[in-house]
Amino acid sequence: MTDLDPTPVLELDRARREAMIRADIPALTAMFADDMVWIHGNGGVDTKQGLLGSIGSGRTKYLAIDCADETIRFHGDLAFLGGITAVKADLGGHLLETRSRYTVVWAPDGDDWRVVGWQSTLLR
Numbered sequence: 001m002t003d004l005d006p007t008p009v010l011e012l013d014r015a016r017r018e019a020m021i022r023a024d025i026p027a028l029t030a031m032f033a034d035d036m037v038w039i040h041g042n043g044g045v046d047t048k049q050g051l052l053g054s055i056g057s058g059r060t061k062y063l064a065i066d067c068a069d070e071t072i073r074f075h076g077d078l079a080f081l082g083g084i085t086a087v088k089a090d091l092g093g094h095l096l097e098t099r100s101r102y103t104v105v106w107a108p109d110g111d112d113w114r115v116v117g118w119q120s121t122l123l124r
Contacts, residue, residue, distance in 0.1 A: 033114035
C-alpha cells in the first residue's frame with residue numbers, strides 16, 4: 001500500500017470504537033485480523049475470538065470510548081495509531097472507568113485495513 005494518508009485509518013479507528021460500544025460483532029469481525037492480539041491495560045491478553053465472544057455475550061459492554069492526543073505513524077505499510085483513551089465499561093455488572101495510553105496497529109489487507117494489535121497501559 002503506497003498511500004500513506006492517515007485519514008482512512010483514523011476514520012476506521014473511530015468506526016471501531018463506535019462498533020465496540022454498539023457491540024456490532026459483524027463490523028468488528030471485519031475490522032479485526034484473524035490473528036489479532038489485544039493486550040488490555042491490566043495485562044490480560046485476548047484473541048479476536050476471545051474479545052468478540054466477550055463483547056457478543058454481553059460480559060463486556062463498552063459504554064464510552066474517548067480518545068485524545070492521537071498520533072499516527074507509518075512504518076512500511078503498517079499504521080501505528082496511539083494516544084490516550086478513556087474507557088467506561090460494564091464488566092459483568094461492575095462499572096470500570098480507565099484512562100490508558102494505547103497503541104493500535106492497523107495493517108493493509110487488500111483494499112481494506114485490519115487491526116492486528118492493541119496494547120494499552122493504564123495511567124495512574
